[in-house]
Amino acid sequence: MNDEMEALNRNGTWILSDLPVGRKPIGCKWIYKVKYKSNGQMDGYKAILVAKGYNQREGIDFDETFSHVVKMVTVRYVYMTLPEGYFSKNETKVCRLVKSLYGLKQSPRNWNGKLTSTLLEMGFVQSISDYSLFVKNDSNVYIVLLVYVDDIVITGSKPVSTPIEQDIVIFDKESALPGDDLLENSPGQGLTFSKGNLSDLKCYVDSDWAKCKVSRRSTAESEYRAMCDVTCEVMWLLNLFKELHIDISLPVDLYCDNSAALSIAANPVFHDRTKHFEIDLHFIREKISSGIVSTKKIDTTKQVADIFTKGLGTKQHKFLCKQLGLSSVFAT
Numbered sequence: 001m002n003d004e005m006e007a008l009n010r011n012g013t014w015i016l017s018d019l020p021v022g023r024k025p026i027g028c029k030w031i032y033k034v035k036y037k038s039n040g041q042m043d044g045y046k047a048i049l050v051a052k053g054y055n056q057r058e059g060i061d062f063d064e065t066f067s068h069v070v071k072m073v074t075v076r077y078v079y080m081t082l083p084e085g086y087f088s089k090n091e092t093k094v095c096r097l098v099k100s101l102y103g104l105k106q107s108p109r110n111w112n113g114k115l116t117s118t119l120l121e122m123g124f125v126q127s128i129s130d131y132s133l134f135v136k137n138d139s140n141v142y143i144v145l146l147v148y149v150d151d152i153v154i155t156g157s158k159p160v161s162t163p164i165e166q167d168i169v170i171f172d173k174e175s176a177l178p179g180d181d182l183l184e185n186s187p188g189q190g191l192t193f194s195k196g197n198l199s200d201l202k203c204y205v206d207s208d209w210a211k212c213k214v215s216r217r218s219t220a221e222s223e224y225r226a227m228c229d230v231t232c233e234v235m236w237l238l239n240l241f242k243e244l245h246i247d248i249s250l251p252v253d254l255y256c257d258n259s260a261a262l263s264i265a266a267n268p269v270f271h272d273r274t275k276h277f278e279i280d281l282h283f284i285r286e287k288i289s290s291g292i293v294s295t296k297k298i299d300t301t302k303q304v305a306d307i308f309t310k311g312l313g314t315k316q317h318k319f320l321c322k323q324l325g326l327s328s329v330f331a332t
Helices: 002-010 107-121 217-245 259-266 279-289 314-325
Strands: 014-017 028-036 044-049 078-080 094-097 135-138 141-148 151-157 189-191 201-207 252-256 293-297 326-328
Touching: 002 044, 028 217, 094 293, 107 141, 107 252, 135 217, 201 217, 217 252, 217 279, 217 293, 259 293, 314 326
Parallel strands: 201 252, 252 293
Antiparallel strands: 014 094, 028 044, 078 094, 135 141, 141 151, 189 326
């Protein structure tokens, strides 16, 4: 608790002040946690001072809670009761927060804004395709940083002569193996991504909406709508790869096993079958004409997307798993 209070005071988290007339301070409480090491052993104890943000009132204590944009939120002054155990019970002043504190409704936005501004100052470039993605390309060092809530995933590449740096000792060889796995009968099953040149992007499209009693559609329409959705994903991926300095060969092959849907996508003339489609669904034709995507017919037995939309037999399921590149880490 002393370490937490020292850190909060050092950062200038609040200023002691009188409570303005008509304002009501929110409360605060101490939360105690046990910290563990990666191997499960206890590492120590930690105390965190948390504001009771559920008492905040919109328009009085805050305006907005979170946004992916870089601009910081305009935080209204929040008044909080004094932390228990560090002030006299006769003290009449309160804490006027000048920095964010755990528990406040605007804390996620403040944290995201501070992190974003810091990364930009360090030379990272924020992705336009995904605001949670930051990229830095400095000389021969390439870093990709992904933010998920309050967790950060960092990866990158740097030319080296050996796969592992000299004198590094690996203490737990099992740490690289998967833990809990959803595939009960295949605990070691997973995707392996090998180093290599990524230039081809292929998409497989399938839909099973026609069997839905609520949104029943013709097979052709449901497949065509799925093709349009995938085309949107392709456009997003192409923009993302561009920001990652990865060149993708065009057109991107889009595989579908429905001949009627393929005909609709290829035929520029509206007819009875497509007249009820929304106009914006036909943008796939524009992408075909501009050379962004190219529709391909694929045999139903080789449609990889079926594994995500249909109940398959054991033989077909294993075949499509192999097509996806699934392999076992326990295989010799």
